[in-house]
Amino acid sequence: GQNIDQPTEMTATEGAIVQINCTYQTSGFNGLFWYQQHAGEAPTFLSYNVLDGLEEKGRFSSFLSRSKGYSYLLLKELQMKDSASYLCAVNANDYKLSFGAGTTVTVRA
Amino acid sequence: KAGVTQTPRYLIKTRGQQVTLSCSPISGHRSVSWYQQTPGQGLQFLFEYFSETQRNKGNFPGRFSGRQFSNSRSEMNVSTLELGDSALYLCASSRDSYQETQYFGPGTRLLVL
Numbered sequence: 001g002q003n004i005d006q007p008t009e010m011t012a013t014e015g016a017i018v019q020i021n022c023t024y025q026t027s028g029f030n031g032l033f034w035y036q037q038h039a040g041e042a043p044t045f046l047s048y049n050v051l052d053g054l055e056e057k058g059r060f061s062s063f064l065s066r067s068k069g070y071s072y073l074l075l076k077e078l079q080m081k082d083s084a085s086y087l088c089a090v091n092a093n094d095y096k097l098s099f100g101a102g103t104t105v106t107v108r109a
Numbered sequence: 110k111a112g113v114t115q116t117p118r119y120l121i122k123t124r125g126q127q128v129t130l131s132c133s134p135i136s137g138h139r140s141v142s143w144y145q146q147t148p149g150q151g152l153q154f155l156f157e158y159f160s161e162t163q164r165n166k167g168n169f170p171g172r173f174s175g176r177q178f179s180n181s182r183s184e185m186n187v188s189t190l191e192l193g194d195s196a197l198y199l200c201a202s203s204r205d206s207y208q209e210t211q212y213f214g215p216g217t218r219l220l221v222l
Binding site for chain 2: 030031033035041042043044045048050087089091094095096097098099100101102
């Protein structure tokens with residue numbers, strides 16, 4: 001099976017930076033996705049990495065190292081609306097995504 | 110472009126009943142995947158359909174089934190409902206290849222009593 005690990009919870013202050021790590025052990029690799037999910041809502045797509053390196057999208061950046069089976073999502077200039085669960089998902093070698101359990105980020109004033 | 114839509118949004122059933130959930134993908138998307146989300150297990154893959162064919166299946170019992178129509182709309186069915194089937198059922202669509210981003214619908218929240 002696929003194994004995807006990420007921390008359960010993180011807390012940070014408004015305006016700060018938070019880094020959510022994700023490590024994975026999968027039978028193959030066709031890309032890693034990050035999704036944001038607010039309570040009671042559907043996951044929304046944040047980023048996609050298939051090659052090593054950093055992808056930047058505004059306040060959000062995602063990094064991938066395939067050799068280390070490691071990714072992180074960096075949230076900068078945190079806002080209260082960033083309080084949500086962040087899901088790391090890997091497409092191994094088929095048409096399905098395997099998700100980590102999610103990291104709940106709480107932003108405090 | 111309209112997003113993924115799912116109906117119904119909320120459903121209450123009793124044990125032993127069956128239920129059918131519907132998903133309409135984003136226009137032009139031909140792949141539809143279904144996931145079950147529970148607090149304890151997180152997001153679990155159920156199955157994926159493309160061109161009316163099931164291409165992949167997760168580790169769920171045969172009580173969970175699905176189908177896809179020629180217009181890419183998809184349905185999933187759960188027969189003989191159990192209390193443990195209470196969950197948020199999410200559908201996601203993508204254009205095709207397994208490297209494509211999946212976009213999620215709002216989900217159907219199923220409560221089994």
